[in-house]
Amino acid sequence: MSKAESQFSPVYLIYGCLAEKAAHGYEIHQRISSDLGFVWSISQSQLYTLLKRLEKQNLIVGELQLQDGRPDRKKFQLSMKAKQSYQAWLYSPVWVSMRALRMELLTKIYFLSSQDPDAIEELISKQIEKIEISLKSIAAQKEIIADEQIINQISMEIKYSQIQMMFEFLKQFNIDQVRR
Amino acid sequence: MSKAESQFSPVYLIYGCLAEKAAHGYEIHQRISSDLGFVWSISQSQLYTLLKRLEKQNLIVGELQLQDGRPDRKKFQLSMKAKQSYQAWLYSPVWVSMRALRMELLTKIYFLSSQDPDAIEELISKQIEKIEISLKSIAAQKEIIADEQIINQISMEIKYSQIQMMFEFLKQFNIDQVRR
DNA sequence: TTTATATACTCAATGAGAGAGTATATGCTC
DNA sequence: GAGCATATACTCTCTCATTGAGTATATAAA
Numbered sequence: 001m002s003k004a005e006s007q008f009s010p011v012y013l014i015y016g017c018l019a020e021k022a023a024h025g026y027e028i029h030q031r032i033s034s035d036l037g038f039v040w041s042i043s044q045s046q047l048y049t050l051l052k053r054l055e056k057q058n059l060i061v062g063e064l065q066l067q068d069g070r071p072d073r074k075k076f077q078l079s080m081k082a083k084q085s086y087q088a089w090l091y092s093p094v095w096v097s098m099r100a101l102r103m104e105l106l107t108k109i110y111f112l113s114s115q116d117p118d119a120i121e122e123l124i125s126k127q128i129e130k131i132e133i134s135l136k137s138i139a140a141q142k143e144i145i146a147d148e149q150i151i152n153q154i155s156m157e158i159k160y161s162q163i164q165m166m167f168e169f170l171k172q173f174n175i176d177q178v179r180r
Numbered sequence: 181m182s183k184a185e186s187q188f189s190p191v192y193l194i195y196g197c198l199a200e201k202a203a204h205g206y207e208i209h210q211r212i213s214s215d216l217g218f219v220w221s222i223s224q225s226q227l228y229t230l231l232k233r234l235e236k237q238n239l240i241v242g243e244l245q246l247q248d249g250r251p252d253r254k255k256f257q258l259s260m261k262a263k264q265s266y267q268a269w270l271y272s273p274v275w276v277s278m279r280a281l282r283m284e285l286l287t288k289i290y291f292l293s294s295q296d297p298d299a300i301e302e303l304i305s306k307q308i309e310k311i312e313i314s315l316k317s318i319a320a321q322k323e324i325i326a327d328e329q330i331i332n333q334i335s336m337e338i339k340y341s342q343i344q345m346m347f348e349f350l351k352q353f354n355i356d357q358v359r360r
Numbered sequence: 361t362t363t364a365t366a367t368a369c370t371c372a373a374t375g376a377g378a379g380a381g382t383a384t385a386t387g388c389t390c
Numbered sequence: 391g392a393g394c395a396t397a398t399a400c401t402c403t404c405t406c407a408t409t410g411a412g413t414a415t416a417t418a419a420a
């Protein structure tokens with residue numbers, strides 16, 4: 001399980017927000033908290049830290065806006081590179097783990113629902129395929145480790161049931177729910 | 181969800197190993213990888229970093245052993261304080277989240293199975309109670325957010341199903357499996 | 361003879377995440 | 391009209407998690 005596969009940092013959450021329109025930190029945080037508050041919980045400071053890092057890496061570009069009566073703020077836009085990596089991310093199914101399926105896949109569906117609702121169906125069917133393959137490989141692994149430490153076996157059993165559950169869930173997922 | 185409730189760092193994994201006998205880093209890593217490799221994946225360097233931190237905080241005490249033909253090594257023991265916190269941890273049910281139920285609870289069961297197998301039953305029944313309460317509160321929350329962003333609702337739905345699954349799993353858990 | 365594996369640990373660097381702090385304006389209550 | 395909470399907007403510090411690569415020696419396998 002490589003880093004790229006297993007780790008999903010909130011970077012794409014920022015990209016997703018900025019893909020629709022340039023925004024400043026506070027605004028992004030508001031949106032995430034209200035629309036995805038049960039999927040992600042990201043603190044203000046964490047978000048700002050992340051924005052700074054992305055700006056330093058030239059993945060997003062900030063422009064300071066002076067306001068009076070209000071604190072100044074910095075409006076961010078996606079760089080070309082970030083735009084591309086966001087697009088690639090948005091349309092591809094996630095690595096099969098419960099965390100990714102719950103957090104990352106739902107996030108993709110959320111952004112697709114306002115940015116490209118017609119693509120949701122295909123994403124989900126690609127995801128279902130990927131899960132199917134994964135279930136088979138977990139089943140095979142279960143056989144292999146049948147003589148190992150019982151705790152490992154139980155752990156794998158639980159993992160299997162969870163993914164199976166997501167499999168069923170996605171198969172009967174009603175796309176109209178998330179269409180706007 | 182406070183840090184203490186939600187975060188389970190591998191610290192207790194180390195405590196659990198050292199509770200049985202003093203050991204050095206390499207040994208601990210071997211044991212975790214083979215017995216709990218599907219539950220945890222912790223790199224060598226992460227383990228050594230952690231050992232250093234715990235030693236610095238006087239939670240474990242290390243003693244350098246010079247070897248010839250082999251690299252020197254450091255044998256660690258639990259401090260009194262760590263022993264107490266380990267005992268308290270070992271017998272209490274975990275915070276209800278999938279991650280904790282899969283990783284932390286199984287780890288407790290694993291250590292109990294060699295350190296105090298008779299206590300497993302009570303731990304599981306306490307855990308079941310705790311899950312029951314949690315399921316009720318999630319169900320109530322589902323009602324409350326029924327008008328919120330659909331993605332949040334779906335996320336909560338998934339969470340509920342997962343925990344329900346663990347609930348059923350624990351209710352029919354056969355303790356003899358893990359008894360030695 | 362070379363190469364992989366086992367033993368044992370170090371170091372550097374990045375990233376995640378919590379927590380508290382700063383500053384100003386508006387609205388609301390007593 | 392005095393005080394107090396809330397909304398706007400962002401900063402700073404610190405700890406801990408995690409990866410990746412490197413060091414050094416001995417033995418077993420090819």
